[in-house]
Amino acid sequence: MTRASQSIASVFDADKVGKAQHVRKLIRQGDWHSHTSGLASDHVQGNVVILPESLATDFLRYCQRNPKPCPLLAVSEPGQAKLPTLGGDIDICSDLPRYRVWRHGEVVDEPTDISALWRADLVTFVLGCSFSFEQALLEAGLPLRHIEQGKNVAMYRSNIQTQPAGIFSGPMVVSMRPMKAAAAIRAVQVTSRFPNVHGAPVHMGDPAQIGITRLDTPDYGDAVEVMDDEIPVFWACGVTPQAALVQARPAFCITHAPGAMLITDLLNQQLASF
Structure with a gap:
C-alpha cells in the first residue's frame, strides 16, 4: 500500500x-x-x-x-x-x-x-x-460497482441538450451506474430526495436513446461492466460545464x-x- x-x-x-x-x-x-x-x-x-x-x-x-x-x-x-x-x-x-x-x-x-x-x-x-447521493444508495443496500472496484464513476456526453445562456451551451454529461431493475427503481426513490446533487436519474436502459454508442469507452472516468441482468442508470453530471467550455x-x-x-x-x- x-x-x-x-x-x-x-x-x-x-x-x-x-x-x-x-x-x-x-x-x-x-x-x-x-x-x-x-x-x-x-x-x-x-x-x-x-x-x-x-x-x-x-x-x-x-x-x-x-x-x-x-x-x-x-x-x-x-x-x-x-x-x-x-x-x-x-x-x-x-x-x-x-x-x-x-x-x-x-x-x-x-x-x-x-x-x-x-x-x-x-x-x-x-x-x-452525484458522489454525495452515493452514501444514501449504499445505506439503502444498493451496491455501486465503481466503488467496489475502486474506480471513478463512468461519465458520458449525451445527446440531451442544455438550455443555453450567453456563450454557454452544449450537451448534458451523464454518470452511469449499472443496477438490476428492482435496484434501479429503488435508486429513483432514494436519489429524488437529493435535488441539490442531481436528484433522480435522467434515463434508464438503452444508452443509444441518449446518444451513447459504447458504454465501455466513457468520455470521462472509468468503464465498469454492465451484467446481463442489469440495466445502465444515468444521472445528470456536474462535468456538464466542461462540455460547455469546449x-x-x-x-x-x-x-x-x-x-x-x-x-x-x-x-x-x-x-x-x-
Missing part, C-alpha cells in the same frame, strides 16, 4: 466532524491526487468551475437554467479563494486532488495546485456532485479534473429534501 493509500485509509477511522477537514489536509499536502469517490462518504462533494468575473453572470444564468446537471452549492466573491459556507478552512487553490486549466476550450494542464494561476477577477462556482472556448478558466472533487464540511443528510 502506498503512503497516500495509507493516509486515505486512516480517514475512515476519523470522527465525522473532522473527516472532511482531514481529507482536505491530505489533498492540500499532496498525499492524494486521484478521484474522491468513496472518500468522506457522509460529506457533500462539489464540482468546481472557476471563471473570470466577465463570464460569471452568463455562467450563473446557465446554472439557473440547467439545475439538473448544474445545481449550485456556492458562488465566491471575485478573487476570493475561500468558501466559508462550505468549510471554514477551504482554499480553492489547493483543496482539489487535481485541477484542469483551460485555454480557448482546450485543457492545457492538470496541476494539483493553482495558487500560481490565481487572479483577483476569478469567481468560483461549486456545483452538487464549445464556449473562453480564453482562460479552471475546473476540477473529472472525479477529483472538492470535499465540503456539509453533510449529505443536510441536502435531503424530505
